[in-house]
Amino acid sequence: MARSYLLIVFGIFGLLLQVQCSQYDNHTLIRLYPWNLDQLHSAAKFEDPAGEVEILKVSRGVNDSLDVLVPPNKVQFVRDYADSKGLHYEVKQQNYGRTLEDTPDRLPRRRVLSSFNIFRYNSFANMQEFIEVAAKKNPSLVQLQDLGKSFQGRRMKLVKISSRPAAGNPIIFIDAGIHAREWVAPAMALYLVHRLTSDPEALKAGGPLDGVDWYILPLVNPDGYEFTRSSRNNRMWRKTRSKHQGSQCLGVDGNRNYGFKWAVSGVSNDPCHKETFAGPQPFSEPETQMVRNIMMDNSKRIKLYVSLHSYGQYLVYPWGYTGDILPQEWKKLDDMARAVSSAVQQAGGSPFKVMSAGKWYPAAGGSDDFAFGAAGVPYSYTMELTDGFEFTFPESRLSTVLPQFYEGFKMFGSRIRNEFGRLRKKRDVAEV
Ligand SMILES: [Zn+2]
Numbered sequence: 001m002a003r004s005y006l007l008i009v010f011g012i013f014g015l016l017l018q019v020q021c022s023q024y025d026n027h028t029l030i031r032l033y034p035w036n037l038d039q040l041h042s043a044a045k046f047e048d049p050a051g052e053v054e055i056l057k058v059s060r061g062v063n064d065s066l067d068v069l070v071p072p073n074k075v076q077f078v079r080d081y082a083d084s085k086g087l088h089y090e091v092k093q094q095n096y097g098r099t100l101e102d103t104p105d106r107l108p109r110r111r112v113l114s115s116f117n118i119f120r121y122n123s124f125a126n127m128q129e130f131i132e133v134a135a136k137k138n139p140s141l142v143q144l145q146d147l148g149k150s151f152q153g154r155r156m157k158l159v160k161i162s163s164r165p166a167a168g169n170p171i172i173f174i175d176a177g178i179h180a181r182e183w184v185a186p187a188m189a190l191y192l193v194h195r196l197t198s199d200p201e202a203l204k205a206g207g208p209l210d211g212v213d214w215y216i217l218p219l220v221n222p223d224g225y226e227f228t229r230s231s232r233n234n235r236m237w238r239k240t241r242s243k244h245q246g247s248q249c250l251g252v253d254g255n256r257n258y259g260f261k262w263a264v265s266g267v268s269n270d271p272c273h274k275e276t277f278a279g280p281q282p283f284s285e286p287e288t289q290m291v292r293n294i295m296m297d298n299s300k301r302i303k304l305y306v307s308l309h310s311y312g313q314y315l316v317y318p319w320g321y322t323g324d325i326l327p328q329e330w331k332k333l334d335d336m337a338r339a340v341s342s343a344v345q346q347a348g349g350s351p352f353k354v355m356s357a358g359k360w361y362p363a364a365g366g367s368d369d370f371a372f373g374a375a376g377v378p379y380s381y382t383m384e385l386t387d388g389f390e391f392t393f394p395e396s397r398l399s400t401v402l403p404q405f406y407e408g409f410k411m412f413g414s415r416i417r418n419e420f421g422r423l424r425k426k427r428d429v430a431e432v
Contacts, residue, residue, distance in 0.1 A: 022232040024097030026072050029056075031065040032082050032089045040148070042085035044361050048074060051273055054236065056390055057312050058361045060353060064312075067390065069096060069236070100232045100392060118194050121183045121399040123138045123229065124154060124222040127190055131218065134197045141209075142197055147290040151242040152223040156287075160295060162213040163203055170420040171301045172412060173377075175217040175291055176308035178254040178367065180224025180237045181391040184306035184398070189218040189387055191402040192409060208413035211421040215294065215302075218424050220287050221254055236277055236391065240285050247271035252279040255307075256363065257288045258370035261321040266363030278365050291367060295375040303420045304379040304412055305371040310391060313350050314384040315341060316371040320357035321364035327372065330356065336379055336415050343411035349404030350387065357382055379416070 034040040043059045043066040043246060053074050059066040070078050082089045093099055107406055116122070116130060135142040143165065145158040162169065176189035196202050202209045219225055223241040227234050239251030249272035256267045259282030263269070267278035283289050295302060317333035319325065327333070334354060341352040372380035385395045386401060393401075 004050045006370050021426045022097040022100065022235075024069070024100060024232075024236065025095055027096040028072075028075055028091060029067065029093040029096050030068045030075075030089055031067050031092050032077055032078075033065050034059055034062055034087060036062060038085050039085060039358060043087060046081060048077065050074075051270070053078060054274055060312070060314060060316075060355065060360050064353070067092075077120060080083055084221050084281070096175070097232065100235050111277075117401065118191055119187075119395070121187060121229075121395055122190070124219055124226055127218055128155075128157070130190060131157060131193060134159070134193060138197050138259055139332065147217075147293070148286065150221075150223050151240060151286055154222040154226075156217070156219075156222065156290060159193050159216045159218065160171050160213065161193070161209065161216070163209045165213070167211075168301065169211055169213045170303040170416050171213045171215055171298055172304045172416055173215045173217075173294060173298070173302045173371075174221050174308065174409075175367070177218070177222075177225055178220040178287070178291075178307065179309055180221050181194050181235060182308075182310040183225075183228070183391065184226065184310045184385050184393045184401075186219040187398055187403055188308055188405055189216055191398075191406065192216055193218065195406055200413070206414065208410050211417045212306065212413050213301075214413075215298070217291065217294065220291060220340050223287075224251065239277065240287060242272055244284070249277075251277070252285050253277055254285055254288050255309075255367060256365040257283060257285050258292070258365045258367050258373045258374075259283050260370040261364045264364040265321050265358070266361065267365060276322035276363070282365065288367070292370065292375075295371055297376065299375045299377070302371070302375070302377050303416050304381075305368065305375075305377045306381045306383055306412070307367045308383050308385060308386045310393065311387055311389070312384040313352055313387040314382070316357035316359075316368075316382050318357065318380055320362070320366040320369045320382070322362050323356070323358045326356055333379060333381075336412070337381065339415060340408040340411045344408040347404040347407040349401060349407075352383070 004080040006211055030427055034043045052071050054069040056067040056069055135144045143160040147156045147158055149155055177186035196214055201207050221240055228237050239253050241250050253276045256276050256278040262282040268276045271277050313339045318327055345351045368380045368382045371377040387424045
């Protein structure tokens with residue numbers, strides 16, 4: 001009898017241990033700081049040939065950190081690399097997995113719209129329900145376009161917000177969450193839908209919906225996102241969840257999968273690479289195909305594309321595939337980015353670091369390069385939201401930062417209206 005009790009007790013204890021352990025428990029977060037250009041190049045070249053060290057964030061400037069997540073057997077390897085290149089480094093967090101454990105926002109949430117909170121990391125189902133309700137409440141303002149299904153069969157919808165859908169206004173196209181673990185990105189996209197559909201200021205003259213239409217795809221990679229919510233072990237997943245012939249490893253880095261200068265730099269050809277596998281061919285993923293189709297179907301009207309990511313507080317523009325050349329129009333791209341950064345800063349937020357995406361870390365096949373180079377969108381950006389918490393930006397701080405970022409989007413809106421709305425009006429007048 002006593003023996004069976006003991007077995008039960010040990011059984012439960014074992015189960016608890018299983019629940020609490022994650023593959024990241026004994027991992028160490030290390031930040032490496034390049035202090036000069038030579039060191040910056042060394043940081044950009046860092047790679048673990050065995051693929052065990054995960055790169056969380058690349059360094060995009062002098063004094064800007066390269067963040068790596070390191071298993072115990074690789075800590076010395078990273079230290080040796082840093083020492084040999086003269087890179088200063090900080091061991092930020094040992095037992096990194098336990099940091100994930102302490103984060104309440106990793107828990108899957110039940111689908112209960114009555115308790116819906118825009119300042120939460122909502123499930124995909126909850127997000128879908130939110131946009132359905134927004135469309136039902138505002139039928140003259142919001143239209144949903146069915147885009148098809150993700151690899152695992154999740155139905156995806158584009159939110160089109162327009163005060164005058166027949167006017168042919170310039171379009172601002174926003175997407176978010178191509179990278180599964182970057183939870184703050186879809187939270188921001190959904191917050192944009194919320195503000196644009198519920199804030200009376202949005203419709204006023206000079207407001208973001210005055211003469212500008214907003215197309216928002218709040219979550220490009222719902223399969224990956226739900227996977228990161230399924231357990232602490234999966235929280236750091238980045239790619240899609242697709243299966244490909246000839247490999248046991250799942251998923252593609254969606255932001256290396258676009259068909260413009262595909263795979264020429266900053267990608268892996270190994271399907272088992274955790275971060276940057278570019279896919280078996282361009283647009284192998286149904287999710288990137290959907291974004292491509294939105295861009296191509298509306299290429300004449302989309303004047304601004306912003307892809308939301310985290311983290312690092314960067315606002316970067318083409319080219320991403322190379323650091324050797326800039327687009328002719330780079331000053332306009334740079335200028336708009338700085339205006340947006342100032343607007344966020346005036347609202348109490350942190351300024352963005354503005355530069356071309358590939359300046360220090362070329363990576364091809366990104367959606368921003370495709371929009372700019374293939375779809376002819378004149379303003380195209382990747383926005384890396386927040387800094388200082390890696391991918392686990394605290395849920396409790398969303399109510400502070402999302403409204404600050406929104407001020408930046410209002411600036412995007414007024415810039416696009418000023419540049420393209422007026423041109424349109426002039427042309428209309430000429431046609432009359
Ligand atoms: Zn990303």
